Amino acid sequence: MSLAPPRSSTKTSVTGSTTEGAGSVTRRLSSELMQLMMSSSPGISAFPKSDANLFEWVGTIEGAPGTIYAGLTYKIFITFPPNYPYVAPNIKFESPCYHPNVDLTSGAICLDILQDKWSAVYSVQTILLSLQSLLGEPNNASPLNTEAAGLWDSPSEYKVQLMRAYRPISDGPSA
């Protein structure tokens, strides 16, 4: 067992080097962050996980009011590939989400703009908005969670299952 302090500085520099040559990506992500921070879209938000790495973000999505997800808050992880924005970021739910297009255990999401419909003009903000609307309007044609897709039309039962799976976000540092 080693009592040496965690070598965080080394780690930082290593992660830093992976971003090297990706200066334009970093710039793009910085400006997206700025844009996201300055826009006041209610219920969606995201921020880099640590100051050393701009490629991993944590996001927060609140269910839109008027939908069955109203008042629920979900945490997501966003990982940007080095060739972002030519390739879509990898997004998955961190908190368990009972939803026809979300895998309850892995958090994987089935959303067209995150797969084949991805385009470089999308941004973190548009992704978050899409996800927020996906919560209220699932695409039951291609479900990841067939049980949820089946229950969608009976809201009261759906709500029971939804709340059983829901875990409120704790305040502890998640990173």
Next chain:
Amino acid sequence: MATDAVRAQVAAKWQDSFNRLNRGQPGITGLMALSEAWNIASEFLHPRDLTTTPTQKEPNMSAIKIAFDVLSKSRMLPMILESFLEDMRKQQHLITAEVNTYMSEFENSSDPRVIGRLVHRLVEWYKAWHPAPELGHTILSAYTLSFQTHVFSVLPPSFPRAFKALVTSTLPKLASDEDQEDEEPPDMSVWGSFETLGLVERYESLIASVCYEHIEAYVLEECRGKWSESMLTGLREWMATKVVPWMVYSYARGAKTPDEAKHMLQGVGSRFDFHICKTLCDLRTSEIFDIIIDYPDSLNALNDLRECLQRVDQRAELVSTLRYANKKRLLHPGADTKDILTQYVSIIRCLRIIDPPGVLLFKVADPIRRYLRERSDTIRCIVASLVGDGESGDSLVDENEPIQPLQTAEVEDYADPHWEPEPIDAGPDFRTNKPSDVISTLVSIYDSRDLFVKELQVLLAQRLLATKDGNFEKERRNIEILKVRFGEAALQVCEVMLKDMTDSRRIDQHVQSQKASVIHPTIISRHFWPPLQATNIVMPGQLQEMQESYAKEFTTFKPDKKLSWLPHLGTVHIDVELTDRTVSTQVPPLEAAFIELFLEKDLWTIEDLVAKLGGVDKASALKSLGTWVDLGVLKEEEDFKYRLLETAEAETSGGRAHAPRPAIAEEPLAVVTVQQQQAEQMRVFWKFIEGMLTNLGSLSLDRIQTMLKFAPTYDRNIDQLGAFMEAARREGLVTVQDGMWKLNKK
């Protein structure tokens, strides 16, 4: 039980002694002569009582001489001396009595002359009892020692004080003592008596202290508050003419030639000279703050101080005194920033005189600079004085000082043949500060020059917009000067601003030539100007039409550009034509907009007026309407209703008599100040903080600080962030627990 041997020994001794005393003379004649000689000698030596016995007849010196010879031959001199000293001891009560008499007289009168008489009297006693000098050195010194010992032993404890008073009385008078004009010249003969009685030696330190005190009193009296002339030379002259003669009495009595006296005075003289410097230095140190205020009139005092400091090592005292004075008198909320700056500049100039290498300045300036950094309007004051904002008349900048580029701390050039090491009392963080100009020093209060350039832009914008006659020569000159100081690049923006102003006039001339208009806009390039106060006022009626037609003409002239109006800035010259009169005045546009609305109808509520214009707060609306009420054009009715007075009302019916305000009340500040800009920045940073706390849960202050590097232009330190978070906590936006901050969930 004496044996024969002992007896023989005693007999031999007896015979020997007898022979010695009898000096081998027949019978006992020798012995008889000896006895007579003894009597003569002891009679001669006997200490007489001066108070009762009148002085005896002149003693027969030859008989005495013979008598002493006899005694000497019989080796009886030590015996007679002893008997003489014994007699003296018996007579000493006489002296004691007299000393007591004089001392009690002094106690009553405090007149040093009494002590003078006492001293003389003691000398009389001394002389009366003095054995003849022919008797040889041994007797004399034994006598002197014994006499002095006795005198010292009977002098009461109050004597040193009395003696001091006497010594003081022999000194040249100070100006403050001059009320006692009756004094005869001091009796310098007492010094002879002092010497005789051994008082000089015994009270040497006391005499010196008298002189020290005298010098101190003189220096304080002569120099206090007199800063306009050099004092040191005068003091030394006074020393040479007044004190040195006195010192000759006290310290160089034995001197036979002037050269010898000079030699004897050398040591003590330099001690006193040191004391002059020290006293003057102490005095000036205590006055230093006011001396600096008086600069440059107090230049001579500063030169004195510099010379004194070279002799006396009082630099640390000077620094601490000045720092204390600054803290107490300058660096408090009651002092105007401009005054602090002025005094700081004076301190710079003054301390540079006293200490050219700048160590003192560095030590004194540090708290001032730290304090100034905390004041919010410091930069504005400095910038205002940079551009010669001649409100108060005096500028911080010396007109004669050549304009030079701002200097930055440079690495020491060790190849410089005139290089000098740092002064010995320089602190570890002392930077050799080459005598740089005042503005450089002021600008260096802050780490960055950008702040100055920004503030400069704001100030320039204000001044340009306030200029009505189109004469920008002064601003142009200022900018040229500032270019030298700050460099071309920093002031490029200011150049553009100035060019905008001249271009505006040219464009206006062109537009007017195409289609005459009453408006003459100033057209500015938004990116190069500090943010201007935004508004969403919509100008009503004909004002709107004028703007539009002008804009149309402008677009034909410059097709690629579009005018975006700031209708609330500027002034309007307006003639209000009413039924019975015409009111002609110059008002801000808001006032014009309001009166324009009264073309539509005569009675408006303030709410309707505000709604019509949009983007006006009620306070400024009230103020604008108040202008018209004062001009007698509108009348205020109950519930904030305003009625147009087509015919003038008699003054009395209004109920209140207004003192007509000046037509143009103070101009609203057109330019967003640097503080407002900073507040805007802080709003951006808050968004980021909100974002990170939403997604990452609770964070420590350190984490927030590092995460904020994602926010562009973030330049706050952790203390500023801490204060900001604390403010956010007071507003109920965040909570903190164990150093972890999180959003306050509503």
